[in-house]
Amino acid sequence: MASQAVTQTRLTLRDLSKKADRLTPGHRMCPGCAAPIVVKQVLLAIDEPVVVSCATGCLEVATTIFPQTAWAVPFIHSAFENSASTIAGVEAAYRSLVRQGKLEERNIRFVAFGGDGGTYDIGLQALSGAMERGHRILYVCYDNEAYMNTGIQRSSATPLGAHTTTSPAGKVIPGKRGRRKDLTAIMAAHDIPYVAQASPHNWRDLMQKVRKAVAVDGPSFINVLASCNRGWRHEMSDTLEIQRLAVETCFWPLYEVENGEWRITYKPKEKLPITEFLKVQGRFRHLFRPENEHLIQELQEEVDRRWQRLLWLAGESK
Amino acid sequence: MSEFKALDGNQAVAEAMRQINPDVVAAYPITPQTETVQVFSEFVADGLVDTEFVTVESEHSAMSACVGAAAAGARVMTATSSAGLAFMWEVTYIAASLRLPIVMMVANRALSAPINIHCDHSDSMGARDNGWIQLFSENPQEAYDNMIQAVRIAEHPDLLVPVMVMQDGFITSHAMERVEVYDDDAVKDFIGTYKPRYSLLDVDNPKTFGPLDFYDYYFEHKRQQVEALNHAKEAILEVAADFNRRFNRNYGLFEAYRLDDAELGIVVLSSTAGTTKVVVDELRAKGVKAGLLKPRVFRPFPAEELVQALSHLRAIAVLDRSVAFGSMHNAGPLFLELLAAFYAFGDGKRIPIANYVFGLGGRDITPAQIESVYMDLQRIAALGGVRQLVTYLGVRE
Numbered sequence: 001m002a003s004q005a006v007t008q009t010r011l012t013l014r015d016l017s018k019k020a021d022r023l024t025p026g027h028r029m030c031p032g033c034a035a036p037i038v039v040k041q042v043l044l045a046i047d048e049p050v051v052v053s054c055a056t057g058c059l060e061v062a063t064t065i066f067p068q069t070a071w072a073v074p075f076i077h078s079a080f081e082n083s084a085s086t087i088a089g090v091e092a093a094y095r096s097l098v099r100q101g102k103l104e105e106r107n108i109r110f111v112a113f114g115g116d117g118g119t120y121d122i123g124l125q126a127l128s129g130a131m132e133r134g135h136r137i138l139y140v141c142y143d144n145e146a147y148m149n150t151g152i153q154r155s156s157a158t159p160l161g162a163h164t165t166t167s168p169a170g171k172v173i174p175g176k177r178g179r180r181k182d183l184t185a186i187m188a189a190h191d192i193p194y195v196a197q198a199s200p201h202n203w204r205d206l207m208q209k210v211r212k213a214v215a216v217d218g219p220s221f222i223n224v225l226a227s228c229n230r231g232w233r234h235e236m237s238d239t240l241e242i243q244r245l246a247v248e249t250c251f252w253p254l255y256e257v258e259n260g261e262w263r264i265t266y267k268p269k270e271k272l273p274i275t276e277f278l279k280v281q282g283r284f285r286h287l288f289r290p291e292n293e294h295l296i297q298e299l300q301e302e303v304d305r306r307w308q309r310l311l312w313l314a315g316e317s318k
Numbered sequence: 319m320s321e322f323k324a325l326d327g328n329q330a331v332a333e334a335m336r337q338i339n340p341d342v343v344a345a346y347p348i349t350p351q352t353e354t355v356q357v358f359s360e361f362v363a364d365g366l367v368d369t370e371f372v373t374v375e376s377e378h379s380a381m382s383a384c385v386g387a388a389a390a391g392a393r394v395m396t397a398t399s400s401a402g403l404a405f406m407w408e409v410t411y412i413a414a415s416l417r418l419p420i421v422m423m424v425a426n427r428a429l430s431a432p433i434n435i436h437c438d439h440s441d442s443m444g445a446r447d448n449g450w451i452q453l454f455s456e457n458p459q460e461a462y463d464n465m466i467q468a469v470r471i472a473e474h475p476d477l478l479v480p481v482m483v484m485q486d487g488f489i490t491s492h493a494m495e496r497v498e499v500y501d502d503d504a505v506k507d508f509i510g511t512y513k514p515r516y517s518l519l520d521v522d523n524p525k526t527f528g529p530l531d532f533y534d535y536y537f538e539h540k541r542q543q544v545e546a547l548n549h550a551k552e553a554i555l556e557v558a559a560d561f562n563r564r565f566n567r568n569y570g571l572f573e574a575y576r577l578d579d580a581e582l583g584i585v586v587l588s589s590t591a592g593t594t595k596v597v598v599d600e601l602r603a604k605g606v607k608a609g610l611l612k613p614r615v616f617r618p619f620p621a622e623e624l625v626q627a628l629s630h631l632r633a634i635a636v637l638d639r640s641v642a643f644g645s646m647h648n649a650g651p652l653f654l655e656l657l658a659a660f661y662a663f664g665d666g667k668r669i670p671i672a673n674y675v676f677g678l679g680g681r682d683i684t685p686a687q688i689e690s691v692y693m694d695l696q697r698i699a700a701l702g703g704v705r706q707l708v709t710y711l712g713v714r715e
Contacts, residue, residue: 069529072524074521084379089388093391128375
């Protein structure tokens with residue numbers, strides 16, 4: 001499919017502020033929720049027409065309460081586990097109709113959104129299949145590290161020790177057992193053209209990644225950390241600061257994997273201890289009790305090990 | 319010009335799909351439907367169709383991709399069997415509720431456990447209340463004809479309802495028969511072009527598909543779905559009339575075989591109706607007034623029409639190839655629907671109706687067993703009542 005050159009909006013606040021929102025105000029996402037910030041940034045980064053699919057979850061239920069919709073672009077929600085296969089069908093239809101001359105080529109970009117529940121867990125199979133088949137789609141996971149829509153239940157993205165309503169910090173069991181799944185690495189293992197990890201506090205980094213993702217002629221995946229203040233237990237106004245701490249502690253490194261080449265896109269000047277990220281969130285409060293401090297150490301070791309591996313993958317260490 | 323070909327049911331369906339030339343097919347192989355997907359893959363590989371073929375990783379994704387593609391305004395088809403239909407169950411409900419005119423062939427196969435790859439109707443009966451139109455086929459010719467008509471039915475402006483076309487797994491899907499394949503252009507002309515009312519690809523007029531309804535709107539949307547199905551019988555007959563005229567066939571809501579002057583009637587779906595016709599002929603030769611009714615349309619259930627066609631009989635046996643577990647006497651779904659239809663529309667006439675469950679997991683049903691059912695009906699007619707509501711035909715007990 002021939003791609004026409006599109007003059008791209010410069011990624012400056014001055015230029016971006018002139019663009020119309022594609023996720024419009026008036027939606028019912030909670031104040032301080034990172035997900036709509038992520039969606040706005042993703043869609044602002046794309047100048048071409050966009051079709052969006054969304055997994056069941058906070059983002060979907062709070063933006064499409066009939067008879068209203070917050071979406072200024074074509075949008076489809078089908079089920080919880082099939083955001084990837086649904087957008088794959090839309091993209092297949094587009095390719096078919098354009099190829100047959102039944103539809104004009106408009107350089108439409110196809111973007112699927114899902115939370116960590118719909119992406120790491122119940123939707124992983126559909127996501128893996130869609131990526132392997134090579135559809136030209138961008139899948140964006142807004143990872144708030146638990147099933148927030150149903151009331152903060154643990155997912156495979158929930159960090160070790162975090163309190164959720166199905167991994168409560170109890171007298172015997174101190175929160176979530178086991179480590180987080182490294183989904184970004186799993187997606188990189190699909191050997192697709194573009195995979196990245198991002199955070200909305202660093203909006204330019206996120207938007208540049210989206211630009212790269214939709215420019216590749218194939219599947220792309222971006223995993224975006226997206227705080228839920230209801231689940232993480234912090235002030236509504238602290239969202240982006242806490243996301244910054246996730247990156248400064250290397251809990252959530254910002255990197256990309258472009259055609260198999262790993263590159264760290266932001267490196268903290270001084271890697272902060274993980275406690276800087278943990279101590280500002282109620283979900284980790286119990287970890288600071290003396291009997292649970294070994295979990296903080298385990299978390300620190302996990303962060304260090306993963307960071308070292310990332311440095312090695314990016315060719316920055318031996 | 320049409321031509322006669324030796325095709326099994328799966329090949330006949332693939333042939334229909336080639337002629338329909340859908341924009342998108344998303345399918346996952348499962349026995350006994352696999353051959354349809356394989357043959358269609360060859361059509362794609364050889365450039366005989368314009369279809370974008372999405373080789374999904376599961377049936378759940380097959381129906382999900384069909385939903386996405388249909389919402390994008392494409393003409394969309396798929397096929398499955400058994401566990402595959404069970405796995406996509408959630409999304410079949412969504413497809414119907416989003417009013418997407420998807421056409422799906424189901425080669426009927428038993429559900430696990432124990433795992434069994436052979437024919438019964440528990441798969442499609444498990445999806446009977448999901449909002450799809452269900453057409454059952456006796457043989458490869460009917461499977462082929464039903465696929466072609468299904469496109470027009472699904473896309474009928476009064477409907478926009480997905481259609482499932484059933485054929486018996488292995489018995490029909492793998493049985494080679496003489497099939498009249500119509501001229502490509504004649505099929506193309508019959509199905510016409512599809513103009514979607516709304517499309518995700520209409521980026522200048524963005525629409526939200528699949529929003530959240532609370533208790534203030536959900537009920538009305540379901541009511542609209544019911545209203546579409548209320549028009550289905552009429553639309554199916556309208557499409558059939560045009561099909562019959564063009565291709566010299568005789569499709570309706572059901573087929574009646576030597577039923578007009580019959581006293582004893584069997585009601586049965588799909589391939590077993592073919593066996594029953596042979597038995598009817600043999601019994602007629604012996605002076606027994608046997609007849610047959612083979613429903614083609616199970617959803618929506620043509621209650622009044624079936625009652626009217628059967629109400630002159632002295633006794634009726636309904637043969638079910640599945641069990642509605644836990645229903646009244648663990649009867650079969652076809653029987654339960656027909657019994658209810660007689661209560662509602664039978665003008666108080668109490669015709670004895672018995673249920674026979676047969677052929678689960680592909681167990682053969684023989685002409686002798688069908689004859690034994692007619693013999694039972696003679697006794698039931700003489701007694702004027704049914705002693706045993708549900709009988710299991712051909713099971714070791």
